[in-house]
Amino acid sequence: MNPTAITLLPIILSGGSGTRLWPLSRETYPKQLLALTGTATLLQETALRLGGLEGALQVSSPGVVCNVECRFITAEQLQTVGKPASFILLEPFGRNTAPALTLAALQAHRDGSDPVMLVMPADHVIGDVPAFHAAVQRGLAAAADGAMLTFGIVPTRAETGYGYLRYGDEQADGSRQLAAFVEKPDLETARRYLDSGEYLWNSGLFMMRASVWLKAIAHFDPAMATACTAAFEAASRDIDFIRIDPIAFAACPSDSIDYAVMEKLAAAPELGIPARIVPLDANWSDVGAWDALWDVLDKDAAGNATRGHTLLEGSTGSLVFAGSRLVAGVGLDNIIVVETADAVLVADKSRTQDVKKIVARLKAEGHTLTDTHRKVHRPWGWYDSIDAGDRFQVKRIVVKPGASLSLQMHHHRAEHWVVVSGTAEITNGDKVLLLSENESTYIPLGHVHRLSNPGKMPLEIIEVQSGSYLGEDDIVRFEDTYGRAPADG
Structure with a gap:
């Protein structure tokens, strides 16, 4: 044939x-x-x-x-x-x-x-x-x-x-x-x-x-x-x-x-x-576990594989993965270290199959660390929850050029938006604002609002949420470009 x-x-x-x-x-x-x-x-x-x-x-x-x-x-x-x-x-x-x-x-x-x-x-x-x-x-x-x-x-x-x-x-x-x-x-x-x-x-x-x-x-x-x-x-x-x-x-x-x-x-x-x-x-x-990833990565003369900002001293046969900061290792021998913004794993390289047991325990205890990262991707861009406490949360939000969040409203929280870079088109109640760097606006609880990026560069803002409930499911959507349900993000 x-x-x-x-x-x-x-x-x-x-x-x-x-x-x-x-x-x-x-x-x-x-x-x-x-x-x-x-x-x-x-x-x-x-x-x-x-x-x-x-x-x-x-x-x-x-x-x-x-x-x-x-x-x-x-x-x-x-x-x-x-x-x-x-x-x-x-x-x-x-x-x-x-x-x-x-x-x-x-x-x-x-x-x-x-x-x-x-x-x-x-x-x-x-x-x-x-x-x-x-x-x-x-x-x-x-x-x-x-x-x-x-x-x-x-x-x-x-x-x-x-x-x-x-x-x-x-x-x-x-x-x-x-x-x-x-x-x-x-x-x-x-x-x-x-x-x-x-x-x-x-x-x-x-x-x-x-x-x-x-x-x-x-x-x-x-x-x-x-x-x-x-x-x-x-x-x-x-x-x-x-x-x-x-x-x-x-x-x-x-x-x-x-x-x-x-x-x-x-x-x-x-x-x-x-x-x-x-x-x-x-x-x-099949990169089924961390030891399998170590197998396929390039290694130094001591058999160490590293990704991200790392510094090793007197270490052999190890994998060190740094996601958000410097990770330094001293005297590691066949050890796996994986750092992300919200969790760190340290494991014996011969026991990496047991990581799934940690995940199962986290799930059983109701932790969200098995589901999402601190940085969450959305069709319009992404947000990073950089701080949180009693009745407040701070997010870094980046919106892709030409993209918009849904027209929405929250029952339990108000929001303050500060433009870090780019240009923001903001619907706030019955007003439409155009904000540039260092300018800000306040979204009262219950106000219909939308964030859009009309420019050709990414839009970055800092959002400060305050209120009695700050969950992602406190969203009432009126319009959405991406056909998402209220809890879809």
């Missing part, structure tokens, strides 16, 4: 929360939206690594599945690197990867087209992009002919944190038969897998036609197929997003691509869908 006649549709699954990378990764700003290994975020790197494939075949703009809370920043990050999404499907809540892929396949197949989908998690690192391209090309013909492919990572060590794939006979195109999926092993079993040479790590990367996936999910999990179809057909358009119907989607079982389909495929020859593995040796990592 001529590769140039094949349409490849990248599907980026961007629904994870990355709890093991807390405190940098939070539920409303998960790890795929962070620049962990360079200047681009993991989401941006996922989209950018498709560059170069276009010359060999037709590559569509990526389709994305993400959660509702991350929709604006996801769209913005892709647009910033020149890879705007062809569609962004919004899950009302997570149901794991199999329903997410089913929704994407329904969107891809809605008009009768049947592209080959290259399914990629948004939060992986691939160091050798040409090797990744070669693996995609190697499996493309089989996927186009109706096979379902997974990419198996050539193992470099006896790893207990990954699932494994056992492969069978080699095919003419260089792919292998998929013999079995294997759960995460203990160390002795992992060593046996490595020594046998018959096993690869499970990467979470897949490739198949949209129709093939829909056929497989309807066969193996009819309830999931039915619920996803109903939720997709009842979806609504919201600006550039497709909102999946929450009522119909609530009936959908939660399952992964592996469990729902791939593990069962080899034992179902009557379905007529070949199961294949394409070996991939491309410096891959």
Whole structure:
């Protein structure tokens, strides 16, 4: 088959929360939206690594599945690197990867087209992009002919944190038969897998036609197929997003691509869908925890990896991540230190999987530190809660050029705004003001108001809130450019 006649549709699954990378990764700003290994975020790197494939075949703009809370920043990050999404499907809540892929396949197949989908998690690192391209090309013909492919990572060590794939006979195109999926092993079993040479790590990367996936999910999990179809057909358009119907989607079982389909495929020859593995040796990592990030970062002569403003003395094999200030380390040995504006993590590098236990405890105690950072991104810009106390809160607010906050009112707080830089157009009751640097205004409790940036430079203001209740849900919206509900921010 001529590769140039094949349409490849990248599907980026961007629904994870990355709890093991807390405190940098939070539920409303998960790890795929962070620049962990360079200047681009993991989401941006996922989209950018498709560059170069276009010359060999037709590559569509990526389709994305993400959660509702991350929709604006996801769209913005892709647009910033020149890879705007062809569609962004919004899950009302997570149901794991199999329903997410089913929704994407329904969107891809809605008009009768049947592209080959290259399914990629948004939060992986691939160091050798040409090797990744070669693996995609190697499996493309089989996927186009109706096979379902997974990419198996050539193992470099006896790893207990990954699932494994056992492969069978080699095919003419260089792919292998998929013999079995294997759960995460203990160390002795992992060593046996490595020594046998018959096993690869499970990467979470897949490739198949949209129709093939829909056929497989309807066969193996009819309830999931039915619920996803109903939720997709009842979806609504919201600006550039497709909102999946929450009522119909609530009936959908939660399952992964592996469990729902791939593990069962080899034992179902009557379905007529070949199961294949394409070996991939491309410096891959799922960056699942802080020790995995240490693995992929550049290190000094003592094996230390650092980001941000750091200073180390007599330290070895450590990762120090400074987010908002200088972090100095003395005598660290295989230690992880991660500093953000509102939390600090210190961990033994061999225990980084247990960070999720800290997150679980914080959740159980009702802390918001698992959900949001002190700096919160919004479609119009961002705000940073720089101070707070009894009956007051101080925020630094930056509004993008041409952007506006909603026309709104608060029942329980008044606000003082001081313009630091830029020009602010402010609706305050029945008045519209134009304020410049060092000018200010007062928004009384109950006044309808709006903040806009009519200029070509970012607008920065300091907001001082005072009142009996300062929660973000004390917002009554009258107009909103972004179609947000009252508690949407």
